[in-house]
Amino acid sequence: MSIEISGINKSYGDFVALQDINVSLPTGQLTALLGPSGGGKSTLLRIIAGLDTADSGTITIEGSDATALPPQKRNVGFVFQHYAVFKHMTVAKNVAFGLEIRKRPKAEVTRRVQELLELVHLAQFSHRLPSQLSGGQRQRLALARALAVEPTVLLLDEPFGALDAQVRKELRDWLRRLHDEVNVTTVFVTHDQEEALEVADEIVVINQGRVEQIGTPDQLYDEPANDFVMGFLGEVTTLGGKLIRPHDVEITVMPQHDDAIQGVVSRSLRVGFEARVHVLTDDGEEVSVVLTRSHARHLGLEAGQAVWVRPEPGALAVPSLRAVTA
Amino acid sequence: MTDVLAPPAGPARTRRPSGGPFRLSTASGIGLGIGLVWFSILVLLPLAAVVGAAAAGGWSAFAGTLTDPQTFAALRLTVVEAVLVTVVNAVIGTVVAWVLVRDDFVGKRLLDVVIDIPFALPTIVAGLVLLSLYGPDSPVGFNIVNTRTGIFLALLFVTLPFVVRTVQPVLLEIEVEAEEAAASLGASRFTTFRRVILPSLVPAITAGSSLGFARAISEFGSLVLISGNTPYRTEVASLKILKFLEGDNQAGAAAVAVLLLLVAVVVIVGLDILSRRVARRG
Numbered sequence: 067m068s069i070e071i072s073g074i075n076k077s078y079g080d081f082v083a084l085q086d087i088n089v090s091l092p093t094g095q096l097t098a099l100l101g102p103s104g105g106g107k108s109t110l111l112r113i114i115a116g117l118d119t120a121d122s123g124t125i126t127i128e129g130s131d132a133t134a135l136p137p138q139k140r141n142v143g144f145v146f147q148h149y150a151v152f153k154h155m156t157v158a159k160n161v162a163f164g165l166e167i168r169k170r171p172k173a174e175v176t177r178r179v180q181e182l183l184e185l186v187h188l189a190q191f192s193h194r195l196p197s198q199l200s201g202g203q204r205q206r207l208a209l210a211r212a213l214a215v216e217p218t219v220l221l222l223d224e225p226f227g228a229l230d231a232q233v234r235k236e237l238r239d240w241l242r243r244l245h246d247e248v249n250v251t252t253v254f255v256t257h258d259q260e261e262a263l264e265v266a267d268e269i270v271v272i273n274q275g276r277v278e279q280i281g282t283p284d285q286l287y288d289e290p291a292n293d294f295v296m297g298f299l300g301e302v303t304t305l306g307g308k309l310i311r312p313h314d315v316e317i318t319v320m321p322q323h324d325d326a327i328q329g330v331v332s333r334s335l336r337v338g339f340e341a342r343v344h345v346l347t348d349d350g351e352e353v354s355v356v357l358t359r360s361h362a363r364h365l366g367l368e369a370g371q372a373v374w375v376r377p378e379p380g381a382l383a384v385p386s387l388r389a390v391t392a
Numbered sequence: 393m394t395d396v397l398a399p400p401a402g403p404a405r406t407r408r409p410s411g412g413p414f415r416l417s418t419a420s421g422i423g424l425g426i427g428l429v430w431f432s433i434l435v436l437l438p439l440a441a442v443v444g445a446a447a448a449g450g451w452s453a454f455a456g457t458l459t460d461p462q463t464f465a466a467l468r469l470t471v472v473e474a475v476l477v478t479v480v481n482a483v484i485g486t487v488v489a490w491v492l493v494r495d496d497f498v499g500k501r502l503l504d505v506v507i508d509i510p511f512a513l514p515t516i517v518a519g520l521v522l523l524s525l526y527g528p529d530s531p532v533g534f535n536i537v538n539t540r541t542g543i544f545l546a547l548l549f550v551t552l553p554f555v556v557r558t559v560q561p562v563l564l565e566i567e568v569e570a571e572e573a574a575a576s577l578g579a580s581r582f583t584t585f586r587r588v589i590l591p592s593l594v595p596a597i598t599a600g601s602s603l604g605f606a607r608a609i610s611e612f613g614s615l616v617l618i619s620g621n622t623p624y625r626t627e628v629a630s631l632k633i634l635k636f637l638e639g640d641n642q643a644g645a646a647a648v649a650v651l652l653l654l655v656a657v658v659v660i661v662g663l664d665i666l667s668r669r670v671a672r673r674g
Contacts, residue, residue, distance in 0.1 A: 150569035
């Protein structure tokens with residue numbers, strides 16, 4: 067086990083940021099800490115890096131207790147949301163920083179900086195200042211700088227949070243490929259479930275200072291431990307008092323099944339390639355259904371149309387606890 | 393309309409008008425005009441007049457004034473004291489700014505306000521303040537009147553806020569994350585300060601130091617009471633100018649004034665070059 071987090075608690079005054087966190091992160095994996103903003107995931111990452119200290123609990127990195135170690139001695143690479151590059155240093159100097167601190171020979175530093183800049187596709191910018199780079203390039207620079215010292219673990223705090231959608235997507239794919247190439251144990255924090263599902267080997271869902279579930283993207287999506295995880299990992303709607311994914315709702319214009327609930331289409335709109343239909347059931351539930359545009363056209367769904375809805379056979383449905391109390 | 397398919401002309405505002413590279417719009421032309429007239433009336437013309445007055449006596453009179461041993465001693469004392477004060481300010485001012493921005497302590501807000509008192513006081517009052525504690529009737533038994541230490545202290549007093557006030561806002565803007573990044577890369581607190589924080593502060597430190605230096609070589613009010621004005625020992629340039637004027641030696645006064653001006657320009661330009669060098673080196 068590369069990182070062993072056990073019994074971590076952290077409060078700021080009355081606010082409980084983290085409560086009894088126990089997580090093991092195996093060597094070489096890419097793990098996402100996923101959860102809503104203010105849920106404590108960044109705090110956990112900072113505690114692993116030694117930038118914050120926990121009130122109680124221990125952090126073990128590669129078998130040695132790191133709980134009391136200062137950040138300088140943990141050998142972790144940390145990448146911040148807002149890059150935190152050294153603005154007055156050139157790209158090459160930024161990457162060289164950690165190596166110069168470690169008093170590596172000059173030739174080695176030059177060679178390693180060149181290698182890393184090639185790895186992050188910034189080799190042609192080595193003499194530029196960070197202010198002359200785009201956001202995506204700055205974040206790649208920050209990544210190269212963190213990787214330069216060959217860290218035991220690489221920690222990324224919302225690394226793509228400050229970038230626009232397109233660059234985000236590109237960097238996301240690139241991070242995955244980079245990880246497969248470099249193979250350093252990596253933990254990244256995100257509030258974007260799509261990002262986590264797409265990139266991570268394993269996802270730790272954190273909400274209100276607690277771990278809700280740990281599992282692979284498939285496990286989390288297909289077998290959510292509770293309604294929070296289900297709701298956070300994708301769109302949900304309620305049908306017959308249960309949470310269900312909108313694309314798992316079967317909709318027909320004739321009563322074909324006994325378990326189908328009758329309702330009326332209240333609204334129908336098209337978003338790109340899919341159609342979203344809102345059905346007001348006779349029980350007074352507002353069910354949202356997602357289907358392909360051609361299917362919707364085939365059924366001729368329009369506002370006022372009488373329909374029958376039911377969960378598709380084999381669809382995942384979770385009792386909706388919070389929706390009832392909300 | 394046959395040219396609808398022609399490529400659109402580039403946006404007009406990014407193109408320079410054909411009248412030349414520095415053609416201004418009417419509004420900015422008026423603005424620049426007002427600015428220049430204002431600056432000329434207040435600064436450029438009087439400066440030119442002083443240079444003119446210094447030159448009126450001819451080169452030999454000018455050189456003669458400055459090489460006069462007593463005048464030279466006053467100029468040297470002024471510049472040496474100002475340099476020392478500037479060096480102390482650069483260090484202490486940065487420390488004070490650091491404490492005000494980064495540390496939390498009781499009375500911080502009060503200290504933040506009190507820093508400006510040397511700015512706010514008429515300088516003759518500053519002299520009086522120092523005199524009451526470090527004068528002939530000093531309650532702490534420390535008399536600085538008519539000593540170079542006294543001049544040093546008075547200059548430190550009146551120039552204290554410059555570096556503090558220029559460094560403070562820059563320090564507030566510095567991202568703590570860059571320091572955290574340096575720490576996780578293995579840099580000690582000292583290395584982080586030297587290689588990450590200081591380079592960002594250097595321009596502000598030099599700007600404050602330049603202001604402080606200019607103030608120090610020109611200081612008058614606080615020194616009238618403290619320096620004692622003894623030729624060769626505690627006579628500074630500004631008081632020397634006063635003496636020339638009292639002796640109806642306009643050209644002598646102007647000559648000293650021009651030299652002070654020259655020193656100020658050289659030091660300010662020099663500090664600016666230094667700050668660019670350091671900021672770039674990292």
